[in-house]
Amino acid sequence: MVSNQARQPDRADVPEVVVTRLPQYVRVLNRLLEEGIEVVSSQQLGAQLQVTPAQIRKDLSYFGRFGKQGRGYSVRHLHDRLRDILGLNSYWNVAVVGVGRLGRAILSYPGFTPDGFHLVAAFDTNEDVVGLQVGDLTVRSIDELEEVVSGQNISIAIVAVPVRFTQEVIDTLIDCGVRAILNYAPTSPQVHDGVRIRNIDPVIALQSMTYYLADSPEH
Amino acid sequence: MVSNQARQPDRADVPEVVVTRLPQYVRVLNRLLEEGIEVVSSQQLGAQLQVTPAQIRKDLSYFGRFGKQGRGYSVRHLHDRLRDILGLNSYWNVAVVGVGRLGRAILSYPGFTPDGFHLVAAFDTNEDVVGLQVGDLTVRSIDELEEVVSGQNISIAIVAVPVRFTQEVIDTLIDCGVRAILNYAPTSPQVHDGVRIRNIDPVIALQSMTYYLADSPEH
DNA sequence: GGATGTGAAGTATTTCACAGCC
DNA sequence: GGCTGTGAAATACTTCACATCC
Numbered sequence: 001m002v003s004n005q006a007r008q009p010d011r012a013d014v015p016e017v018v019v020t021r022l023p024q025y026v027r028v029l030n031r032l033l034e035e036g037i038e039v040v041s042s043q044q045l046g047a048q049l050q051v052t053p054a055q056i057r058k059d060l061s062y063f064g065r066f067g068k069q070g071r072g073y074s075v076r077h078l079h080d081r082l083r084d085i086l087g088l089n090s091y092w093n094v095a096v097v098g099v100g101r102l103g104r105a106i107l108s109y110p111g112f113t114p115d116g117f118h119l120v121a122a123f124d125t126n127e128d129v130v131g132l133q134v135g136d137l138t139v140r141s142i143d144e145l146e147e148v149v150s151g152q153n154i155s156i157a158i159v160a161v162p163v164r165f166t167q168e169v170i171d172t173l174i175d176c177g178v179r180a181i182l183n184y185a186p187t188s189p190q191v192h193d194g195v196r197i198r199n200i201d202p203v204i205a206l207q208s209m210t211y212y213l214a215d216s217p218e219h
Numbered sequence: 220m221v222s223n224q225a226r227q228p229d230r231a232d233v234p235e236v237v238v239t240r241l242p243q244y245v246r247v248l249n250r251l252l253e254e255g256i257e258v259v260s261s262q263q264l265g266a267q268l269q270v271t272p273a274q275i276r277k278d279l280s281y282f283g284r285f286g287k288q289g290r291g292y293s294v295r296h297l298h299d300r301l302r303d304i305l306g307l308n309s310y311w312n313v314a315v316v317g318v319g320r321l322g323r324a325i326l327s328y329p330g331f332t333p334d335g336f337h338l339v340a341a342f343d344t345n346e347d348v349v350g351l352q353v354g355d356l357t358v359r360s361i362d363e364l365e366e367v368v369s370g371q372n373i374s375i376a377i378v379a380v381p382v383r384f385t386q387e388v389i390d391t392l393i394d395c396g397v398r399a400i401l402n403y404a405p406t407s408p409q410v411h412d413g414v415r416i417r418n419i420d421p422v423i424a425l426q427s428m429t430y431y432l433a434d435s436p437e438h
Numbered sequence: 439g440g441a442t443g444t445g446a447a448g449t450a451t452t453t454c455a456c457a458g459c460c
Numbered sequence: 461g462g463c464t465g466t467g468a469a470a471t472a473c474t475t476c477a478c479a480t481c482c
Contacts, residue, residue: 289463
């Protein structure tokens with residue numbers, strides 16, 4: 001049956017760890033593209049990311065057969081296919097909730113747009129902030145969330161509000177149909193099945209490393 | 220032999236996933252402390268973090284027996300013990316390398332200090348930046364790295380330099396004795412065994428979520 | 439000859455389930 | 461009665477190893 005065709009596996013059949021590695025592969029492939037390299041083996045790709053070649057081949061096999069035996073993978077082809085699989089060839093409208101110091105930094109961070117993420121709306125509760133112009137966006141009241149999120153087909157939100165409001169804000173976002181959340185607040189919000197959340201949490205990251213330093217003499 | 224005493228397991232015997240969960244437990248325990256709650260069960264703790272009670276008990280069992288059957292865990296005691304295990308009762312001196320827009324945001328982020336991480340030195344290569352005062356630190360030339368890192372017992376570094384310099388900077392840091400790195404550059408640097416690295420990478424985080432949204436009609 | 443794709447084998451991690459204790 | 465601590469069972473994930481194909 002299916003031969004050289006890419007599979008369209010049920011999303012639930014693919015382990016989530018595999019999905020989290022795909023963007024990394026895309027990033028390396030992108031660099032190889034820029035360097036004009038046309039073919040890459042799982043061996044070479046793995047060396048870039050400290051991942052075994054077998055793992056890369058297995059990961060890719062969830063989605064199809066992209067390589068040529070004896071040769072490797074076409075950088076361009078694999079890159080394009082992985083971007084397709086991840087949905088990175090679409091534009092994604094993103095809302096930012098919380099326009100404090102951190103929210104403003106996020107709004108002016110230039111790294112999201114080249115990857116297809118467009119920050120199209122910013123919200124805050126603070127009346128002093130609502131109405132302000134930040135970059136090319138006007139900060140809106142959180143009361144307008146529902147209208148804007150459905151009106152502009154926003155399915156991703158970045159949350160940068162104080163911890164005590166985070167759960168409430170995320171609940172509201174989910175009610176409004178948001179299905180993916182990037183949370184910058186130092187807390188682990190609860191989300192029901194079917195909603196994805198990733199926490200950006202530098203303090204937690206540091207705290208999980210000190211364990212391995214803890215036998216050092218002095219810091 | 221060992222009975223109610225906390226074990227001191229070989230660091231290598233504890234799965235790394237377990238270690239990454241401990242700081243989350245600490246954070247919840249900290250909140251419970253503030254709320255004046257004195258005892259907590261693995262059930263309750265798990266509910267806060269969407270983790271099964273069995274997992275929490277198993278995780279803790281790598282380090283000792285902290286609970287009381289029929290009752291649960293003393294919030295204060297478990298909190299203190301976990302902080303000890305993670306080395307969070309020490310002060311940690313941290314260097315920041317790269318004082319561009321992002322580096323400055325990190326240097327002025329108030330969230331590290333309360334958790335025992337002290338940003339004690341900032342480095343950059345750019346001559347226009349070296350010598351500048353940022354917060355209460357003077358930006359130093361990267362040439363002074365070795366001297367300062369060993370002189371001030373710095374074993375943790377935060378890296379926020381452009382991608383093309385990241386690997387080189389990290390190699391230098393490791394040469395100077397740094398053993399834990401928090402990397403904000405959008406790349407996956409290579410580090411040898413015995414060095415810990417965590418990447419803060421919001422774009423990768425977003426890209427691993429779009430996979431699950433990709434069957435939506437329109438974005 | 440060299441590299442993929444993949445069942446099978448091997449590890450790692452999570453969950454079960456229950457004896458033991460408060 | 462309720463909850464911990466933990467071997468054993470179940471599940472998830474990674475690596476092996478090789479048939480297959482370019």
